[in-house]
Amino acid sequence: MRLNLQSDYALRLLMQLAANTNALCTIADVAAYYGISRTHLMKVANTLGREGFIETVRGRAGGLRLARKASSIIIGEVVRKTEVDFALVECLQEGKSNCLLTPACRLKGVLAEATQAFIAVLDNYTIADLITNNDALRDLLNLEAA
Amino acid sequence: MRLNLQSDYALRLLMQLAANTNALCTIADVAAYYGISRTHLMKVANTLGREGFIETVRGRAGGLRLARKASSIIIGEVVRKTEVDFALVECLQEGKSNCLLTPACRLKGVLAEATQAFIAVLDNYTIADLITNNDALRDLLNLEAA
Numbered sequence: 001m002r003l004n005l006q007s008d009y010a011l012r013l014l015m016q017l018a019a020n021t022n023a024l025c026t027i028a029d030v031a032a033y034y035g036i037s038r039t040h041l042m043k044v045a046n047t048l049g050r051e052g053f054i055e056t057v058r059g060r061a062g063g064l065r066l067a068r069k070a071s072s073i074i075i076g077e078v079v080r081k082t083e084v085d086f087a088l089v090e091c092l093q094e095g096k097s098n099c100l101l102t103p104a105c106r107l108k109g110v111l112a113e114a115t116q117a118f119i120a121v122l123d124n125y126t127i128a129d130l131i132t133n134n135d136a137l138r139d140l141l142n143l144e145a146a
Numbered sequence: 147m148r149l150n151l152q153s154d155y156a157l158r159l160l161m162q163l164a165a166n167t168n169a170l171c172t173i174a175d176v177a178a179y180y181g182i183s184r185t186h187l188m189k190v191a192n193t194l195g196r197e198g199f200i201e202t203v204r205g206r207a208g209g210l211r212l213a214r215k216a217s218s219i220i221i222g223e224v225v226r227k228t229e230v231d232f233a234l235v236e237c238l239q240e241g242k243s244n245c246l247l248t249p250a251c252r253l254k255g256v257l258a259e260a261t262q263a264f265i266a267v268l269d270n271y272t273i274a275d276l277i278t279n280n281d282a283l284r285d286l287l288n289l290e291a292a
Contacts, residue, residue, distance in 0.1 A: 002148060012252060029217045034246065075256060100180065101286050106276045107157060110221060114267035121260035140247050 019141035024063025076122035165287035166215035170209025222268035
């Protein structure tokens with residue numbers, strides 16, 4: 001079972017921005033820090049911007065920052081916005097099911113219930129919960145010090 | 147979020163065998179019925195056999211059948227045995243994490259808790275729950291009639 005890379009990168013970027021409230025972060029710095037694709041991270045940043053989690057300050061000294069307090073950014077909400085779909089099995093992909101059982105299959109309902117339980121746990125945590133009183137992580141996430 | 151194909155195929159095969167208690171099913175029939183890879187389904191059947199969910203009757207009239215009552219085959223148990231891993235994000239893949247945050251990151255714990263909630267729902271259902279009093283599905287799954 002795997003989340004898509006977009007959710008993974010989105011959560012890392014939000015943690016980074018939450019730990020660097022004194023400075024703006026650039027896509028280039030964050031991508032280099034994690035050793036991940038700049039293009040992919042840019043796409044993730046666009047999604048997070050569109051959904052109101054982060055904002056861009058333009059110009060030479062520009063960069064990214066959180067658009068809301070870290071304590072108001074719910075992890076479940078981020079994952080719901082960044083997961084392309086929650087089609088755990090082929091038959092749940094809209095318009096893509098080739099499985100002959102689809103019309104009568106109860107597995108879909110069971111998997112949907114399990115997915116809701118998964119997301120409900122993520123709804124109990126915010127980005128701030130990952131950062132607050134976690135000095136070791138703050139040190140790791142401090143791009144200026146890095 | 148996606149389960150791997152092995153879990154998907156395992157659940158379909160178990161439903162098929164549960165609905166066809168009067169006859170043995172062959173890999174070839176089931177693969178042709180779903181239009182899926184015979185080789186992949188064989189691998190899944192081997193896993194299910196090794197884990198004691200199904201058994202093989204050898205010989206010319208041989209085939210597969212459930213090794214236990216459908217009501218004792220818990221869906222969560224099947225998924226736990228057939229999912230290669232529950233590494234929702236890169237850092238949870240054993241020995242594969244390149245993320246610099248790994249030593250101090252709390253996200254791992256949050257995702258582990260969410261995964262447990264997901265599996266706990268699947269532990270409430272058996273293969274029999276998918277089949278019993280579901281005549282439409284039984285009709286679809288009846289290979290002899292198909």
